[in-house]
Amino acid sequence: MNKQPNNLNFPIKPLVLTIAALCTISATNAHAEAKTLTEASTLLEAMGDPNDSQFMKGNNLKIGGWLNTGITYNATDPGDRFNGPITFGDRSAELQMNQLNLFVQRSVATEGSSWDFGGRFDVMYGSDAVFTQAYGVPAFELGTGQPLDRGTWDLDITSNSRFYSFAIPQAYLEAYIPIGNGLNVKAGHFYTPIGYETVPAPDNFFYTHAYTMQYGEPFTHTGIMANYTIDKNWAVMGGAVTGSATGGWDGGWDQQLGNWAGLMGATWTSNSKATSFNISGTYGARSEISDDDWSMYSAVLKHNITDKMHLVLQHDHGFADGLAVNGRLQDTEWYGINTHLTYDIQDNLVAGIRGEWFRDDDGVRVCAPGRTAARCAAGSFYAVTAGVTWKPVKWLNLRPNVRYDWVDSNAPVGSQPFDGGNQKDQFLFSTDMTMAF
Numbered sequence: 001m002n003k004q005p006n007n008l009n010f011p012i013k014p015l016v017l018t019i020a021a022l023c024t025i026s027a028t029n030a031h032a033e034a035k036t037l038t039e040a041s042t043l044l045e046a047m048g049d050p051n052d053s054q055f056m057k058g059n060n061l062k063i064g065g066w067l068n069t070g071i072t073y074n075a076t077d078p079g080d081r082f083n084g085p086i087t088f089g090d091r092s093a094e095l096q097m098n099q100l101n102l103f104v105q106r107s108v109a110t111e112g113s114s115w116d117f118g119g120r121f122d123v124m125y126g127s128d129a130v131f132t133q134a135y136g137v138p139a140f141e142l143g144t145g146q147p148l149d150r151g152t153w154d155l156d157i158t159s160n161s162r163f164y165s166f167a168i169p170q171a172y173l174e175a176y177i178p179i180g181n182g183l184n185v186k187a188g189h190f191y192t193p194i195g196y197e198t199v200p201a202p203d204n205f206f207y208t209h210a211y212t213m214q215y216g217e218p219f220t221h222t223g224i225m226a227n228y229t230i231d232k233n234w235a236v237m238g239g240a241v242t243g244s245a246t247g248g249w250d251g252g253w254d255q256q257l258g259n260w261a262g263l264m265g266a267t268w269t270s271n272s273k274a275t276s277f278n279i280s281g282t283y284g285a286r287s288e289i290s291d292d293d294w295s296m297y298s299a300v301l302k303h304n305i306t307d308k309m310h311l312v313l314q315h316d317h318g319f320a321d322g323l324a325v326n327g328r329l330q331d332t333e334w335y336g337i338n339t340h341l342t343y344d345i346q347d348n349l350v351a352g353i354r355g356e357w358f359r360d361d362d363g364v365r366v367c368a369p370g371r372t373a374a375r376c377a378a379g380s381f382y383a384v385t386a387g388v389t390w391k392p393v394k395w396l397n398l399r400p401n402v403r404y405d406w407v408d409s410n411a412p413v414g415s416q417p418f419d420g421g422n423q424k425d426q427f428l429f430s431t432d433m434t435m436a437f
Contacts, residue, residue, distance in 0.1 A: 050063065051063065051064070059106065060106055060107060060118070061104070061105070061106050062104070062105050062106075062107070063102075063103070063104045063105075064102075064103060064436070064437060065100070065101050065102040065103055065436075065437055066099065066100075066101055066200075066201060066202055066434050066435060066436045066437065067097070067099070067100050067434070067435045067437070068097075068098045068099040068100075068101075068126070068128075068201035068202075068432060068433070068434045068435075069095065069096060069097045069098060069432060069433060070089055070095075070096055070098055070207050070399075070430060070431060070432025070433070071093075071094065071095045071096065071430070071431060071432070072089050072091065072092055072093075072096075072208075072428050072429065072430040073092065073093060073428070073429040073430070074092035074093070074426060074427070074428055075426065075427035075428075075429070076418060076419040076423050076426045076427070077092070077093075077419075078092055078418070078419045078420050079419075079420055080420045081093060081094060082420070083418075083426070083428060084405070084417045084418040084419070084426060085211075085214070085215070085366050085367060085377075085381075085417050086208055086209075086214075086403075086405070086428065087128075087131050087209065087214050088128050088131065088207070088208060088209050088214075089207055089208045089428075089430055089432070090127075091127070091163070096126075096127045096163070097126045097127060097164070098126050098127050098128045098201060098432065099124055099125075099126045099128050099129075099200070099201050100124065100125045100126050101122060101123070101124045101126075101200065101201075102122070102123055103120060103121065103122040103123075103170070104120070104121050105118070105119070105120040105121075106118035106119060106120075106174075107174075108174050108175065108176040108184065109176045109182075110176070110182065110184070111181070111182050112176075112178065112182070113178045114178060115175070115176065115177065115178060116175070116176040117173070117174070117175050117176075118173075118174045118175075119172055119173040119174050119188070120170055120171075120172060120174070120190075121168075121170065121171050122168065122169050122170040122171070123166065123167075123168055124166065124167045124168075124169055125164065125165070125166050125167075126164060127163050127164055128199070128201075129164070129165045129166055129167035130163075130165050130167075131199075131219070132167045132169045132199050132219050132220065132250075133165070133167045133250075168189065169189075169191065169199060169219075169220055170188075170189060170190050170191060170220075171188050171189045172186045172187060172188030172189055172190045173186070173187050173188055174186050174187075175187075180228070181228065181229050181230065181231075182228075182229065183226055183227070183228050184226065184227045184228070185224065185225070185226045185227075186224065186225045186226075186239075187223075187224045187225075188222070189220060189221070189222045189252070190220065190221060190225065191219070191220055192217065192218045192219060192220060192221055193225070193237055193263075193265060193280055194217050194218060194263075194265070194280045194281060194282065194296075194298050195212065195213060195216075195217045195280075195298045195300065195314065195316065196213075196298075196300045196312055196314050196340070197209055197210060197212075197213040198213075199219055199220075201432070201434045202397065202434050202436060205340065205342060205350070205352050205354075205387075205389055205399070206352070206354060206385055206387060206399065206401055207387075207399045207401055207430050207431070207432040208385060208401065208403055208428065208430060210314075210338045210354065210356050210358075210383070211336060211338075211356060211358035211366060211381050211383065212298070212314060212316045212336050212338055212356065212358060214366075215334070215358070215360070215365040215366050215367075216296065216298075216316040216318055216334055216335075216336065216358065216365065217296065217298060217316060217318075218249035218250055218282065219249075219250050220249075220250050220251075221239075221241040221249070221250075221251070221263060221282075222241060222242060222251045222252060223239055223240050223241030223242050223260075223263070224239050224240055224241075225237065225238070225239030225241075225263060226238055226239060232269070232271070233268055233269055233270070233271070234266065234267070234268055234269075235266070235267045235269075236264075236265070236266045236267075237263070237264065237265040237266070237267075237280065238262075238263065238264045238265075239262075239263040239264075240260050240261070240262060240263065241260070241261050241262075241263050241282065241284075242256065242257055242258070242259055242260045242261065249282070249294070256287060256288055258288045259284065259285055259286075259287055259288045260284060261282055261283060261284020261285070261294075262282060262283050262284060263280075263281075263282050264280065264281065264282075265278060265279060265280025265281065266278070266279060266280075274303065274304040275301075275302065275303045275304070276301075276302045277299070277300070277301050277302075278298075278299070278300045279297060279298070279299045279300075280297065280298055281295065281296055281297030281298060282295060282296060283295040286320065286321070286322065290322065292320070292321035292322035293319065293320070293321045294319070294320050294321070295318070295319050295320075296316065296317060296318035296319065297316070297317055298314065298315070298316045299314065299315045299316075300312065300313070300314045301313045301314075307344075308343055308344040309341070309342070309343050309344075310340075310341070310342045310343075310344075311339070311340070311341055312339060312340040312341075313337070313339045314337065314338050314339070315335070315336070315337050316334075316335060316336055317333070317334075317335040318333060318334045318335065318365070319331070319332070319333050320332050320333070320364065323362070323364050325362045325363070325364060330362070332362040332364045333362075334358070334359060334360045334362075334364070334365045335358075335359055336356060336357050336358030336359055336381075337356070337357055338354060338355065338356035338357075338358075339354065339355055339356075340352060340353075340354045341353050341354075345388075348390060348391040348392065349388060349389075349390050349391075350388060350389050351386075351387075351388045352386070352387060352388070352389070353384070353385065353386045354383075354384070354385045354386075355383070355384050355385075356381075356382065356383045356384075357380060357381070357382055358380070358381045358382075358383075359379075359380045359381075360378060360379065360380075360381065361378055361379065361380075362378055363376040363377055363378030363379075364376065366381055366417065377407060377409055377411050377415060377416060377417040378409060378410075378411065379407045379408050379409030379410070379411065380407065380408040380409075381405065381406075381407050381417070382405065382406050382407070382408070383403060383404065383405045383406075384403070384404050385401055385402070385403040385404075386401060386402055386403075387399060387400055387401025387402065388400060388401075394436075395435055395436045395437065396433060396434070396435055396436075397433065397434045397435075397436075398431065398432075398433050399431065399432050399433075399434075400430070400431040401429075401430055401431070402427070402428070402429050402430075403427070403428040403429075403430065404425070404426075404427050404428075405418065405425060405426050405428070406424055406425035406426075407424050407425070409424065
């Protein structure tokens, strides 16, 4: 990705102006708030976008990013200030800078008779980075109990902060190959195509995430992936991924490189584009030295009930062989269903609700966040989240929401998932803002 040096400071200027505008908002009344937002938006537009320059457009290059920050109130007032197994908003009563993400990208063609090449590189700093670092889930050598090498990709650049670190969630090359209807190929490190919710804050309706996304699916892959559109209704995806002790999940460049896994999926879209159905998954061995399998699939149905009301229904099911459960190795599984229902109140204001059931009877998936001591709770987890997304200006998105979680579990007090192990349920009240630049 080539870029003129005098444009490297592009993301900083609008970011500084945005933060200044938000600081001013906190000290003004409602009328002044709207005026400040309008003035900040006008100033950003007046600065111009380097992506509109002849050089950037001529080379199909784009640079940009976003800042996502939020705060959560936990009604149980946990003493350790952790919101149980909730990630991407895991701290209670503390303002978090979740994601400062910068990227450079050259998109490739999606049709035509000519080859095209590009790629993308992302770097993220913030409290979400620890959950997206490419080192996979630690695994242990059977018969010895010794941990396998986690690798050092991402860990080498992390900070010494307890809550803030770096991640490189994407670094890939991309090619468009003019075969048939056109074949798109990615090679490198990229976000998973599996499931509905994803890591980047601008791409999700809610601030907090479903258990399926947090614990049931991969976040990233390292390897190669190809996408092909068969016709106006069908598209397929397939690839081979490696670098992980969990069958190709969240692996880096220097760990388990001999442990290859399959990645595949298919999508059907109706003629009207109002309905689509995707099923995708991954399958592979747990590690280079183990024959135990690690696999999962996700099925996602999307349907526009009306022009304004939209439904998403998702089912995930995962399997892992030879995991340690209560001091012995056994085959395990996890599965669940979640649904999103949203309604477009107006062009810049959408209301939504999400409900979920996620079952982890063996207690091998739903654990405390990665920066605390491991504390897993077996049982069925339930969650209901309601909120809105509001874009008062095109570069600012606000997402207040309320969430109630509870678990059906026989775990004793001290081993429950919420309030430091003392509660079976909790209420969360959250809000965040994402500023694109």
